[in-house]
Amino acid sequence: MKLKDSETFKNLAIAYTSECAARTRYEFCEYGFRYNGYEAIATLIDKIAYQEFNHARVLYAKLQDAEMPQIDNVDVCAGLPFKEKWDLATNLKLLSQDELDEAKVYEKFEKVAREEGFDEIADIFKMIHDVEVRHANIFKELYSQFHSNKLYKKAKQVYWVCPSCGYVSYSKEAWDKCPLCEAKQGYCEVQLPDDMLL
Numbered sequence: 584m585k586l587k588d589s590e591t592f593k594n595l596a597i598a599y600t601s602e603c604a605a606r607t608r609y610e611f612c613e614y615g616f617r618y619n620g621y622e623a624i625a626t627l628i629d630k631i632a633y634q635e636f637n638h639a640r641v642l643y644a645k646l647q648d649a650e651m652p653q654i655d656n657v658d659v660c661a662g663l664p665f666k667e668k669w670d671l672a673t674n675l676k677l678l679s680q681d682e683l684d685e686a687k688v689y690e691k692f693e694k695v696a697r698e699e700g701f702d703e704i705a706d707i708f709k710m711i712h713d714v715e716v717r718h719a720n721i722f723k724e725l726y727s728q729f730h731s732n733k734l735y736k737k738a739k740q741v742y743w744v745c746p747s748c749g750y751v752s753y754s755k756e757a758w759d760k761c762p763l764c765e766a767k768q769g770y771c772e773v774q775l776p777d778d779m780l781l
Contacts, residue, residue, distance in 0.1 A: 584699055586648070591701045594692040595646050597661045598708070601685060602639035606632045608681070612674045619671060620769040623746070624725060624734075627773060628678075631718050638711050645704055675726035682719035686712050721779045728773070735768055744772045 586592050609632035617625035668674065689712035696705035728734045735743075735757035743757040744750075748764035757771040 586701065586704075589699050589701065591692070591696045591699050591704055592646070593659075594695060594708075595642050595704065596659050598689070598692060598711070599639050599642040599646060600659050600661055601688070602635050602642060605681065605685065606635040606639065609635060609678065612671075612678060615669060615671055615674065620767055621671070622767075622770040623773045624729070624769075626746075627721070627725065627775075631721065634714065634718070638714070641707060641711075645707065672726060672730045675722050675729060679719045679722035679726060682715045682722060686715040686719065689715060717779070721775065724775060724779055725773070734773055735771060737774060741774050743774075746770060746772060 609628050613625045613628040613632060616622075616628060689708045693705045693708035693712065696702070696708055737755050740753050740755050743752050743754065745761040745764060745766055747766040747770055748761060750761050750763040752758065752762075757768055759768050760766065761770070
């Protein structure tokens with residue numbers, strides 16, 4: 584079976600479209616956090632948005648690998664979420680749910696690609712699935728910390744780093760303003776569990 588005649592080809596187009604939409608939704612949320620002084624969370628969301636861009640890039644490249652000299656149009660029918668609003672904490676929770684929903688779709692896409700004999704594409708779907716689950720866990724952790732006011736308060740001492748000037752302190756709570764450059768607390772790097780590092 585040729586890729587251009589397969590369900591996998593359509594799934595690549597749907598996945599590409601979904602990744603592009605996810606990136607834009609994340610940038611909306613990133614803007615909201617940055618606008619409200621949460622520079623560190625905005626930076627984390629921006630990193631995830633960039634990773635979504637690269638998922639789209641990889642998927643687009645696979646579409647271009649199809650046996651056609653030029654793809655003028657691929658009809659795509661896909662449901663896209665429009666849940667996020669302007670409430671910062673709720674958006675983190677919704678972004679986590681969106682990522683888990685995408686992960687489920689990638690499981691289906693992987694299965695179809697393997698059945699159709701496109702193992703390389705199936706492997707790509709599997710790897711993106713794993714990243715989406717990791718993204719969901721990061722958003723869930725950020726939601727938990729943000730919602731419980733524990734972004735900058737910890738049960739044990741940790742290193743707090745100011746990305747603006749490099750100042751570092753070791754304490755249970757981050758400063759309100761960096762003692763060196765006076766950057767607001769929202770610039771201070773957010774502490775994530777080691778398995779969630781971006």
